[in-house]
Amino acid sequence: MSDPRKLVNPSAGANGAAQTDWDRFVSPESPLGSALAEDHKRLAEIGQESFKKPSQTRIIAVANQKGGVGKTTSAVNLAAGLAKGGLRVLLIDDDPQGNATTALGVEDRDSAPSLYDVLIGNRSLLSILRPTESLPNLYVAPSNISLSLVDVELADEADRRQRLRDSLQECLKDLHEHGNTIDYVIIDCPPSMSLLPINALVAANEVLIPVQTEYYALEGLSQLLRTIEAAKNSDNPTLEISTILLTMVSKNTNLSAEVAQNVREYFPEQTLRTEIPRSVRLAESPSFGETVITYEPRSSGAIAYRAAAHELAERAN
Numbered sequence: 001m002s003d004p005r006k007l008v009n010p011s012a013g014a015n016g017a018a019q020t021d022w023d024r025f026v027s028p029e030s031p032l033g034s035a036l037a038e039d040h041k042r043l044a045e046i047g048q049e050s051f052k053k054p055s056q057t058r059i060i061a062v063a064n065q066k067g068g069v070g071k072t073t074s075a076v077n078l079a080a081g082l083a084k085g086g087l088r089v090l091l092i093d094d095d096p097q098g099n100a101t102t103a104l105g106v107e108d109r110d111s112a113p114s115l116y117d118v119l120i121g122n123r124s125l126l127s128i129l130r131p132t133e134s135l136p137n138l139y140v141a142p143s144n145i146s147l148s149l150v151d152v153e154l155a156d157e158a159d160r161r162q163r164l165r166d167s168l169q170e171c172l173k174d175l176h177e178h179g180n181t182i183d184y185v186i187i188d189c190p191p192s193m194s195l196l197p198i199n200a201l202v203a204a205n206e207v208l209i210p211v212q213t214e215y216y217a218l219e220g221l222s223q224l225l226r227t228i229e230a231a232k233n234s235d236n237p238t239l240e241i242s243t244i245l246l247t248m249v250s251k252n253t254n255l256s257a258e259v260a261q262n263v264r265e266y267f268p269e270q271t272l273r274t275e276i277p278r279s280v281r282l283a284e285s286p287s288f289g290e291t292v293i294t295y296e297p298r299s300s301g302a303i304a305y306r307a308a309a310h311e312l313a314e315r316a317n
Contacts, residue, residue, distance in 0.1 A: 013229045046306050051085030053314035057172055057182050060242070061204035063197060067213040070148040070247035073282060074305075075188035076103045078208075078245075080291035081309025083138035087183040093143035094164070094192040094200050101142040104132045105289035115147040119163045120153055121198070129153040150237075151195045159236055164199035183301040193227070201231035206242040208312075211263050213249045214255040215277075218263070242315070244271040245308060250276050253271070274308040277301065 019107035062075040072095065079091040093100040116140070117123040122229060125141060127267050132138045164187075172182055187204060189197040201207065207228055225241075232239045244267045250256045264271050275284075281300030285292040292302045 016033045037306075045301075046085075046111045046310050047237060049085065050272075050309075051082060051087055051310060051313040052316055053087060053183055054313075056317075057185060058206060059168070059185040059187070059204045059314060060208050061189055061197075061200040062185045062208045062210065063200065063224060063228075064209050064211070065191050065193065065197070065227070066212075066216075066219055066221075067191040067216075069156055070276065071191065072103065072188050072274070073286075074208070074210040074245055075186050076100050076286075077136055077282075077291050077293055077305035078312065079085070079184070079186045079310050080135055080183050080293040081306045082105075082186075082313060083135040084306060085309060085313060086137075087138045087185065087313065088181065089184045090139045090141065090182050092141040092164075092168070092185060092187045092200075093189050094147075094196050095143060096148040096196075096315050097190070098143045098147075099286065100188040101144070103140070103286040103291065104140050105134065106130050106132065106140050112142065112144070114146060115141050115143045116150060116279040117165075118167050119147075119150050121163075125167040126174050129171075130154045133289060145304045147196065147201055154195060154233055160195060161198050161202050162265045165203035165235075168203050176228070189249060193223075197227065198231060201228060201239060202235040204241060205238060208243040209241060210244060210247045210283050211259075213246050213259040213263075215255065215259075217259045218266070222291050241267075242298060243312060246271065249275040271309055274304060274311050276308065279304075 044232045049188040062071055062078070064071050076091065079089045079308065083089045092106065113123050113128040115125075116130060118125045128141055129139045130138060130142055154163065157163075168185065172185075175182055185204075209221070209224065211221075222281035228239060228241065239271060244263060244266070246260050246263060249260065260275065277300050279292070280301060281296040281299040282292050285295035288295055291305075292299060293305060294300055
């Protein structure tokens with residue numbers, strides 16, 4: 001195989017002794033070289049390490065009422081990262097679009113049992129759980145377009161806000177009694193003002209908010225904060241915003257850096273050190289029915305999400 005440096009500078013020697021355009025391109029001082037070095041360091045730190053197990057099941061709603069912020073991408077890849085770290089994880093797809101379901105390789109046939117059947121009282125949550133092929137300790141409660149009917153069908157039900165919480169607690173209890181304790185429940189919420197995100201916030205004990213590092217990044221957060229406060233006041237007084245995850249970060253733009261700084265000033269304790277970069281592999285992996293962690297494990301997106309999952313696990317009690 002030819003030396004790739006010669007493709008950049010044909011005069012480079014075979015031993016690579018001369019300083020070439022290729023050398024400058026990938027040197028630690030270059031943007032690419034710096035990113036590669038950081039990825040290598042992160043991968044070495046995580047390695048095959050088993051992640052810290054929480055003392056009790058952590059139930060995390062991944063929410064942002066502004067669309068296009070990497071919410072579903074973050075939900076499925078954090079779930080996969082935790083599972084890759086040896087933890088037992090349940091992902092609940094609480095979005096009628098069903099993107100988290102398909103991103104994990106689970107077919108979202110309209111006729112298949114789904115979260116809709118659980119919320120209207122026709123099925124138990126345990127009965128609809130599906131394993132994922134690539135990560136055996138990651139399970140999915142699938143969703144499909146039927147879920148969009150829940151608001152209408154439960155409009156007159158007194159317990160309409162607690163349906164997911166009650167079903168989830170029953171499921172976790174049954175699994176625990178059979179020696180299959182779940183370490184993490186990740187709930188992918190829809191970007192809407194409906195009964196579905198309310199159910200997720202009532203069921204969860206933590207909220208993780210993905211924030212895109214672009215203009216108007218904090219737009220929509222005020223409404224989400226009001227929704228969280230309403231859930232706390234009515235049904236879930238211990239709910240807290242535990243984690244902010246910066247997504248779609250462009251390291252070579254001042255805007256990303258400025259937005260990240262602003263978010264860290266607003267949420268100094270909650271914001272993870274790890275930032276998720278823009279990545280082609282992140283964008284294309286769902287079309288193959290995989291998370292980026294199984295699709296392209298050495299890509300920058302996969303390494304970042306594994307690092308974020310590790311950091312999230314380290315925060316457990």
